Amino acid sequence: xxxxxxxxxxxxxxxxxxxxxxxxxxxxxxxxxxxxxxxxxxxxxxxxxxxxxxxxxxxxxxxxxxxxxxxxxxxxxxxxxxxxxxxxxxxxxxxxxxxxxxxxxxxxxxxxxxxxxxxxxxxxxxxxxxxxxxxxxxxxxxxxxxxxxxxxxxxxxxxxxxxxxxxxxxxxxxxxxxxxxxxxxxxxxxxxxxxxxxxxxxxxxxxxxxxxxxxxxxxxxxxxxxxxxxxxxxxxxxxxxxxxxxxxxxxxxxxxxxxxxxxxxxxxxxxxxxxxxxxxxxxxxxxxxxxxxxxxxxxxxxxxxxxxxxxxxxxxxxxxxxxxxxxxxxxxxxxxxxxxxxxxxxxxxxxxxxxxxxxxxxxxxxxxxxxxxxxxxxxxxxxxxxxxxxxxxxxxxxxxxxxxxxxxxxxxxxxxxxxxxxxxxxxxxxxxxxxxxxxxxxxxxxxxxxxxxxxxxxxxxxxxxxxxxxxxxxxxxxxxxxxxxxxxxxxxxxxxxxxxxxxxxxxxxxxxxxxxxxxxxxxxxxxxxxxxxxxxxxxxxxxxxxxxxxxxxxxxxxxxxxxxxxxxxxxxxxxxxxxxxxxxxxxxxxxxxxxxxxxxxxxxxxxxxxxxxxxxxxxxxxxxxxxxxxxxx
Amino acid sequence: xxxxxxxxxxxxxxxxxxxxxxxxxxxxxxxxxxxxxxxxxxxxxxxxxxxxxxxxxxxxxxxxxxxxxxxxxxxxxxxxxxxxxxxxxxxxxxxxxxxxxxxxxxxxxxxxxxxxxxxxxxxxxxxxxxxxxxxxxxxxxxxxxxxxxxxxxxxxxxxxxxxxxxxxxxxxxxxxxxxxxxxxxxxxxxxxxxxxxxxxxxxxxxxxxxxxxxxxxxxxxxxxxxxxxxxxxxxxxxxxxxxxxxxxxxxxxxxxxxxxxxxxxxxxxxxxxxxxxxxxxxxxxxxxxxxxxxxxxxxxxxxxxxxxxxxxxxxxxxxxxxxxxxxxxxxxxxxxxxxxxxxxxxxxxxxxxxxxxxxxxxxxx
Numbered sequence: 001x002x003x004x005x006x007x008x009x010x011x012x013x014x015x016x017x018x019x020x021x022x023x024x025x026x027x028x029x030x031x032x033x034x035x036x037x038x039x040x041x042x043x044x045x046x047x048x049x050x051x052x053x054x055x056x057x058x059x060x061x062x063x064x065x066x067x068x069x070x071x072x073x074x075x076x077x078x079x080x081x082x083x084x085x086x087x088x089x090x091x092x093x094x095x096x097x098x099x100x101x102x103x104x105x106x107x108x109x110x111x112x113x114x115x116x117x118x119x120x121x122x123x124x125x126x127x128x129x130x131x132x133x134x135x136x137x138x139x140x141x142x143x144x145x146x147x148x149x150x151x152x153x154x155x156x157x158x159x160x161x162x163x164x165x166x167x168x169x170x171x172x173x174x175x176x177x178x179x180x181x182x183x184x185x186x187x188x189x190x191x192x193x194x195x196x197x198x199x200x201x202x203x204x205x206x207x208x209x210x211x212x213x214x215x216x217x218x219x220x221x222x223x224x225x226x227x228x229x230x231x232x233x234x235x236x237x238x239x240x241x242x243x244x245x246x247x248x249x250x251x252x253x254x255x256x257x258x259x260x261x262x263x264x265x266x267x268x269x270x271x272x273x274x275x276x277x278x279x280x281x282x283x284x285x286x287x288x289x290x291x292x293x294x295x296x297x298x299x300x301x302x303x304x305x306x307x308x309x310x311x312x313x314x315x316x317x318x319x320x321x322x323x324x325x326x327x328x329x330x331x332x333x334x335x336x337x338x339x340x341x342x343x344x345x346x347x348x349x350x351x352x353x354x355x356x357x358x359x360x361x362x363x364x365x366x367x368x369x370x371x372x373x374x375x376x377x378x379x380x381x382x383x384x385x386x387x388x389x390x391x392x393x394x395x396x397x398x399x400x401x402x403x404x405x406x407x408x409x410x411x412x413x414x415x416x417x418x419x420x421x422x423x424x425x426x427x428x429x430x431x432x433x434x435x436x437x438x439x440x441x442x443x444x445x446x447x448x449x450x451x452x453x454x455x456x457x458x459x460x461x462x463x464x465x466x467x468x469x470x471x472x473x474x475x476x477x478x479x480x481x482x483x484x485x486x487x488x489x490x491x492x493x494x495x496x497x498x499x500x501x502x503x504x505x506x507x508x509x510x511x512x513x514x515x516x517x518x519x520x521x522x523x524x525x526x527x528x529x530x531x532x533x534x535x536x537x538x539x540x541x542x543x544x545x546x547x548x549x550x551x552x553x554x555x556x557x558x559x560x561x562x563x564x565x566x567x568x569x570x571x572x573x574x575x576x577x578x579x580x581x582x583x584x585x586x587x588x589x590x591x592x593x594x595x596x597x598x599x600x601x602x603x604x605x606x607x608x609x610x611x612x613x614x615x616x617x618x619x620x621x622x623x624x625x626x627x628x629x630x631x632x633x
Numbered sequence: 634x635x636x637x638x639x640x641x642x643x644x645x646x647x648x649x650x651x652x653x654x655x656x657x658x659x660x661x662x663x664x665x666x667x668x669x670x671x672x673x674x675x676x677x678x679x680x681x682x683x684x685x686x687x688x689x690x691x692x693x694x695x696x697x698x699x700x701x702x703x704x705x706x707x708x709x710x711x712x713x714x715x716x717x718x719x720x721x722x723x724x725x726x727x728x729x730x731x732x733x734x735x736x737x738x739x740x741x742x743x744x745x746x747x748x749x750x751x752x753x754x755x756x757x758x759x760x761x762x763x764x765x766x767x768x769x770x771x772x773x774x775x776x777x778x779x780x781x782x783x784x785x786x787x788x789x790x791x792x793x794x795x796x797x798x799x800x801x802x803x804x805x806x807x808x809x810x811x812x813x814x815x816x817x818x819x820x821x822x823x824x825x826x827x828x829x830x831x832x833x834x835x836x837x838x839x840x841x842x843x844x845x846x847x848x849x850x851x852x853x854x855x856x857x858x859x860x861x862x863x864x865x866x867x868x869x870x871x872x873x874x875x876x877x878x879x880x881x882x883x884x885x886x887x888x889x890x891x892x893x894x895x896x897x898x899x900x901x902x903x904x905x906x907x908x909x910x911x912x913x914x915x916x917x918x919x920x921x922x923x924x925x926x927x928x929x930x931x932x933x934x935x936x937x938x939x940x941x942x943x944x945x946x947x948x949x950x951x952x953x954x955x956x957x958x959x960x961x962x963x964x965x966x967x968x969x970x971x972x973x974x975x976x977x978x979x980x981x982x983x984x985x986x987x988x989x990x991x992x993x994x995x996x997x998x
Contacts, residue, residue: 013763013809017934018926020807025922031949032915036908038956042866043904050866058879230884231860453669453883 035244043396048630051260059239060229063201066220067490068163069247071176071210073256074282075490079172080211082162086138089131091155096122101153102134108149111135111143115334117302122181129517136163136299165297167459168256171263174319175254175352175483177209178294198222203528204298209319210250210483213422215486220247246535247492253282253485260609261618262287265604269594271571272320275608276465278577281470281479281503282586283419285608286463288320323425325459329546330387330597331573332408332454334516335468338378339407340395341512348515351379358393360445367393367449384519385528387545389453395585401443404451406430410506411468412478419481419497427464430457440614455549462590465575470586472540475513476506517542521580530574533602539613543605545597546573548590569593574601578609585612646991648924654917655983658968659684666971668876669889669897669914676971683973687980693799694984699992700986703932706750706757710777713750713873716743717784724788742795745974749981751781751797752939755804760932771810773884778805788836792962796950800943807938859895860885862957863906864896874901890971892963895955918945922997924986929993938987940982 042050071080090098102111102119115135122132136325138146143158150156163346166172182190182205190196190205199205200222206212223244227235262273262285275285292309296302301309309317318324340346356374358367369375369389375382383391396404411413414429428434430451432443450456461469463481471478480503483540487496520542524534534541548571572594575587587605594600610616634642640706662684663677670676686840694702720743762770778801786794830838862881873879878900880886889897899907921941928934944967951966953959965975 013931016809020809021922021926021938024803024807024938027919028922028942028945031945032911034912034958035949035956036954037956038953039865039899039904039907039911042862042956044870046866048870050863051869053863054867054879057885058883173647219835228883236883265813445649457717544920 031150031542055403058228060227062225063200066244067246069218071250072251074256078258080176081165082166084165086143087133087159087161088135089133089157089159091131108145114302118300122300138308155303169293171260173294174288177211177287178297179204179211180297191379213420214250218247221245243494249488249490250484251486252483255284258612259285265607270592271446271590272462273589274321274463275585276466276470276481278474278583278586279460280468281481283481283483289315290316292316321462325425325427325461326571327458327459327548328454329548331393331544331546331575333384334544336413337516343403345398348380351377354378354388354390358390381519382532385522387529389488392452393581396448401448405429412464415468417481420483425460428459453550465588467573473583473586476508478504520544530598530602533606539578541577541578542580569595572601573595574605576605648987649685651862651920657913664974665898670697680971683976687976691980691984695987696980697988706753709750712752713747745978747781747979751768751883752800752804756932756935759808768930775962792964799946800939803939803942807935856969858957861955864900865956868900868903870907871903872901875901893955894970895966914948924990928989937986944949
């Protein structure tokens, strides 16, 4: 019996076990089915997707940033170059607490408060995956010291990079400009112009000056390296390589030495000088004083230095030559004279009597000549030579604003010259339409009187005035001014000249030109307003002085230089070209608050002319004391 | 005795179908390790040594008659428990977990021993009380299971403790734990999840969270899963070819000789290779179930069933982990992943299966 029960139990137990075994097998089959479905999903259905992911894992496209083109002056003097150096950089994605890391680093490598401020600014502006520079220009010793401790600083690395350098610093700051880090605005601009691909890997872009306007030439073409990378991002194998094409070299028409002499000749004056070769429009000197050191801008200037520059009353960041707008004053008179001859309002020999004051018909308002008592009997030649206001009051009134405006615009007044630099202003050549639009007022005859001597609404830039002077010097044939003479490819000897063909011919009667130019030569001769300008010069200088009022004088008030604050003194102009018989250089000089053109602006011009025409390097000259009476404008 | 007779005696206790399946998987292991180690012979040679040692142990166990096998249950279990307590008190910490015991000559991971020790002990216990099984016996068996698991989970080693829990549960299941009790346990397990959650270590919680969305942490913990899934998926139907897996050879795959070796295989041999491997595993599992079905005693049936199911579970968990449907729990791919301890444990298990299969005729006769 017992045996039977046991047997029965055994049978039942076997049956139960086999049931459980079947359930187990079913369970395992389900597990295997799940894997099967998953494998088919991954390896068949979604294969393409994962294939792409694996490829993008594997292949990394590494841009190779081209070397930026050099900028040379016409004689090969280097004005912008690259040098290689070491930087200390931080990879943001690998570092969580940058502040702490930098504190740590400062025990190894000197990190100044300025560096920290600049870094903070970079950090705020950067995209999150970028590596950012903490310090540049590390010494070999610093590099060695860091290398020994590098394991302590994951995400920090030393990189060899090319740096931009402007050896002439302040002297060419407004001309060359500077490059700076690509910010969001730049990036958006590049995107818009379909240039973003060529800027992959580039950190810098031209921000102002020629660095900006010739960005496309200077940048070069970015090379591409396709590399197979491992999970650590290390390159394992080079798959393909396209070499970068370095940026082109700019050869300027600027003469760096001339630029330097012009710059120094300003002494402590603020102002601008533009010198142009009238025969082809090449700009020989392009000065705006004061300048600034462009080098700190490259890697982001710290905010304190920026504030100092930006808030300085001298506005060193303003490119006066390109953007400064001033009343032309008496420098407009030669052009007014040509307008008078052109419209046959005045005959050269026709004289007027200057009693020292001018009245519009039926008006009692006085327009005074700068010389009390007047110049007496004055013809056109004498009017230019002595800068007779009364003559030009009358001339302008008879010409009328429409004729003045039409004629002067042919010399480029009121328009951008089209120079190869961005940000040019167009000055102001007033007209009836302009006044109606700007002030909703009609044009009064009195407005025309002021325009006749370059005051009132008239505004010009130093560049415009230099351009007009060059056109005058070149027999009325205008060449568009340009700063870059040629573009050279850095690889081959390929050269591209920047256009020098004349823009237009004003078709001025040679007799008219002859009269005005001889009168301008007389300006620098005894009896002229700028006799000092050509004292002892072995060549003839055609010139014209000018004064731009800074504060308006009330009717009947007399301008007294001693009584006004220095910054309210008049601006001094001088335009000139030489040699007068066959001009090789034309220029316009503006000395802010310089008082009289003859005493401050003309000597600057003279030094520039002497160097350019004679190779004469000026000795530091004693400050010129103005000679009362003769040299008054 | 002739040479042939000697040979026949030598292989008498080796189950041929099982040996065939195991050998094919081990050959695959050497092949894939060569690729996973960037065409270096270091790992394959070391694995060869592991295989030789483990095969010898398997042969020994296969030749061990069943009553000897049963007698080892209590000593192995007790030794395992002592060592686990030892680890808890004096164990070496590596990677933030206390798993290893330094015995001077070698580092021992007692939890590996318990992978066999626990089901062995439970099967032994059920065999002892075969005639008079009540709910109380199941309760005691469950206690035998939960004590070592508590110690292993404390180390912490979530993966191993869950797998031992599974192998012990299989014993309970095969021993006939009533469906009703299992239903209650299941409900209790689900209900206890919110209670368990705060008790888990941060990294364990993280791993579970990553399971649901690995891309959340693509450079951290999700990285393993993402890269492994990419490797498997990019393999396609036919694979990238042996030694040509880019994920493998460019270092994107982590742990590629151990836990993630399936990704290497799958990337280079594609869906076709995956199916072949799955078939090989199915063959071994099928043979295990066949042995289980033929087993002559209660003890051997429970033991064979548990070993087979555990093997299937390891395979599923590892492949599921690599292909991104299970969290990364640190389970090697059985017989293929590099590693001496797991190789030894597995082949000891297969040795037992062979012993069960080849000694039953002796028991019957």
